[in-house]
Amino acid sequence: MQKSVAIVGSGPSGCYLAQALLKAKPDLKLDLIDRLPVPYGLVRYGVAADHQGTKAIIRQFERLFERQGAGFIGNLDIGEDVSLDELRAAYDAVVLAAGLATDRRLGIPGEDLAGIAGAGTVTRALNEHPDADPLPVLGRHVVVMGNGNVAIDIVRLIAKSADELAGTDLGPVPTAWLTAGHIETIDIVGRSAASHAKFDPVMVKELHHLAHATIKVEGAGTAGEPAGQKKLDALAAIDGIAHGPRRLTFRFGLTPTAFEGAEGRVTAVRFHDAAGAETVLPCDTFISAIGFDTGANLSRGALLEHARDIDAGVLDDGLYATGWFRRGPRGTIPENRAEAQALAARVVADLDAATGRPGLPATGRVDYAGWKRIDAAELAAATADRCRRKIADRAAMLALALNNEG
């Protein structure tokens, strides 16, 4: 009897897992389920719009549906539309690859002032996620808190001019936000020392190409190990660049302690260093890129706490977890692959004892052909300086996806 697997989440970890499962067991009934009408998770809604080369991994994932026989069930929220228990009753195995969508908070006074936003809020809005909150007003002095690749993505995008955004898939609203032209200073601030920053040195070196930025690196210090030295070398390579009026400053070893505000808006942010000395930076817009959390989605905390073998991704009989959902907001797209392959071997072994459940009945949700209608419409609507014109409105997506005449 045919065995069945549901993967909740069609981001990179779900797609890599599906690839490995179908390679090992081509006769499997496998459905990738997503709460959105479109697949690919953060590849579409996180990866920066000016990194289209990274988004090209989608072409590899498309083979899953076009050649390996995977099904896509979009616009189905597990936990809202169908409970996890119902899903487990319908499939022999269920894997949670649902990522993490909520911004972690700093937990300091003044955090609810206007002008303060999390990186997830900003990157979702820039990528035109259908559930995105509005972008914060972008003022003259922007502070980006965090030293990971997401912080660098945001700094790079807000430092760019309209010309430098050609070839992206940025829509008119995010383009207008990015290019309103008010920004004078951008401070990128890390809590740790520069040698311990989480960014990839390649991402830092890319800032060399910014056409209108003057870059300064303050307090980078020294490194004790080769990996740390690579980060310092990357910072040294961009320190002193003077290409234009936008002043971009890297600062390290600063912990934020409080925001100052006036009339409900942020005006400054206070930091202290390891010795207790205070630094106050003027700030009209503060973007914190300090990591992600899951919110209430799929009761992740309880599931992980009671997991049978969390290191192997086994939550319970026939229930597994992978990707950011399992291990937290760490790792690039390719880093999800090895984990998915190891988990696939475990799931395939466990399926030997499974009875062969039929999967969910036809649901009237978005299937792969429906997504391809959205995709085709977006590509057809691209203007000369854009590679795609994304549809941000869920109802408009559904109208296209569910129109079988299309």
Ligand SMILES: Cc1cc2nc3c(=O)[nH]c(=O)nc-3n(C[C@H](O)[C@H](O)[C@H](O)COP(=O)(O)OP(=O)(O)OC[C@H]3O[C@@H](n4cnc5c(N)ncnc54)[C@H](O)[C@@H]3O)c2cc1C
């Ligand atoms: C802003 C940002 C930029 C990044 N840029 C890069 C980059 O340039 N290069 C790189 O290599 N890595 C990048 N990363 C990291 C990379 O995106 C992650 O490693 C990867 O996306 C994690 O994959 P995932 O499948 O675990 O989660 P996700 O990609 O988040 O996928 C989870 C999926 O699950 C779905 N889902 C969630 N809950 C439910 C539910 N209840 N029911 C149904 N579906 C659900 C979501 O809609 C989503 O599609 C970036 C990350 C962020 C946040």
